[in-house]
Structures are given as structure tokens and as C-alpha cells.
Amino acid sequence: MSEEKLYAVKNDEGEWLNQYCFWGTETWATSDKDDREKVAKRYGGHVVAFVEEPEKVVVSPEEAKLVKNCLWTNLQDAFLNNINLLFRGRRPEDVTRLKSALTNGYTVAKDKRYLVGLDGLVTTDGAKQYLTKKDGKWFACRRMPGMHQDFTDDELKTAPKWAQQLDREEVTDDDD
Template sequence: MSEEKLYAVKTDEGEFLSFSDDGDSVWNKAVGHFETDKQKARSWAYNRGGHVVTLIEEPEKVVLSKEQAEIVDYAHGFYLPAMHISRNSDEDEELLINAYVNGYTVANEKRYMVELDGLVTTDGAKQYLTKKDGKWFACRRMPGMHQDFTDKELNKAPEWAQQLDRKEVTDDEQ
């Protein structure tokens, strides 16, 4: 975000001071003239009416984990939001305060598929670790089957499955 500010002259009706090609001033709802010199903008406001407004860039949203987002969400309803964030964060307090003020997005959690080396169907298709109804089994890649797992999910898998190599799933594989 740029530290340099931009100023414009605006009326109470929402029109911005603008200049035509011949230098005459006009009021326009869609376009205005922006100035880096606040004194010049004040002079225009004094001579042509209106008031000076400061235009700022929208700050970038912070990217948070799901757990961090829950802390920030709860802080919005908390009596002392900064205290809630401070008490519930480790070293990322400043990040969470920025997210509280400027907004945030939640990072997509990495997902993995686990190919079961050496296991193939009778027609030669590779088999992958799959889970359905609390049961773990081998199955070819099939839409609608739970075959992409988070680290958290794989850590709850049977011990033999936790030992297998994981391949990160890209967006085009999901």
C-alpha cells in the first residue's frame, strides 16, 4: 500500500470536482481530479465549493488459518476484542489484529491423496486410500469418494496408512 495520499474535492451530493480539457472546473459523479497536494485541494474546495476528501487504498486482507479465523470471528462479538486476540494467540497477535481491522481470507488447507503402491484393480487402475462411513479401504480415483485428506485427517488414519507417502492435491486434481 502506498504511503502517499490522494485528495479530491467532493460535494455533499457526492459529485467530484473535475476539469474539462480547456481547464474549466466541472462536477462529476463518476470521475474527479485527484491531487497529492492537500493545500491545492483545499484551495479548490474554498474557491469552487465542496470539501476535501482523502482517498486511501483498501488494505489487503490477511490470510489466516481456519483456527486463526475462529479467534478473529469470536473477537468481533467479544467485549474487548484485542484482549481476546491477545489471550488466544501465540506469536501471531499483530497478524490477527490486522485481520480484525482490515478483513481476512482463510487459506485453503493442503490436501493429500495417498496412492497405494502395488495395488491395482483387475483392469490395471491404481488404487488410493479411501474413507467412507468411518472405514478405510483401497479404491480407484472416483468422483464423490473421500480420497483427498488433510494432515489432520491422515493423522487419524490407521497407523499403516500414516506411514504411506502423501502427494499434495493440486486444484486441477480435486
């Protein structure tokens, strides 16, 4: 996150001054606050500082529950003042991260998902087959949208023993 701020000129009607000195919806922002103040004085507006929104912290589902509970029960002040008590036994860097999650917002990390290719198994038209589950049954199927073929570690622990021994490939959101 950059420490440098940007400044723009806005009037009382909520319009921005653009680079051609016309009021409208587009703005011209620079890091030179003095210049923006001169322009605001000349064209009758005021200087507005743009502040970057801090990045949200990625937390585990368990950590999200802790932070959410603090917010729901309006314990934000207690959380900030007594964070070491609330998160007893956690590493200092985790405590710092959770404090940042409370103040800057957070997103919950998704469980890793895996695709299990079945080497040597192909359909009659040559398409590779993958471990698939439907209605509690495990089987082989080509990659198909709508089929349950991306599995978490916990799901794969319930797969047949032979399937648990197979190589797995992590699925990213780009693969969806």
C-alpha cells in the same frame, strides 16, 4: 501497503469529478492534495482522501476463537490493554499479529489438504487413480469432482496403514 494517499473531488450530491471535469460515477484521484483542493474550489466540491484498507490477518482456527470471543463479549479495550494476559505464553510476534487481527480484521487459515496418488494403479482407459473415501470405505478412483479425495493430516491418520506411507501432494485452491 503504500503510505501515499490519493485525493479526489466529490460534490454534495455524492458525485465524483472525473478527469474531464464532469460530475458522475467515475473519479480522478491523484497524490497531489493541493491540486485537488484547487480543483474542488473551482468546480464546487470537496476533497476526499482515499485510505487503503489494511490487509486482514490470517489466524488459525484456535486463534480465531480467541479473537472472536473478545469481540463478542465486547472486550476489545480489555484485549488491547491486557493482550499479554489474554495470550499468556505466546510469542511476542504472535501477540502483535493477534492484536492486528482484532483491529484490522482476520481470516481463518484453512487446513492443508493433500491428494494421495496411487502410483501404478490406473483405470482401464489409463487414468491415474487416487486414494478416495466414501461412506467410511477407502478405495482407488480416478480424480473426480464430488469424490472425497483431498484429505487433511488428521483424516489421513485414519486411513489404512499402507495408505499413510504413500507420498502426498498438497492441494491448493488453484487445483480445485
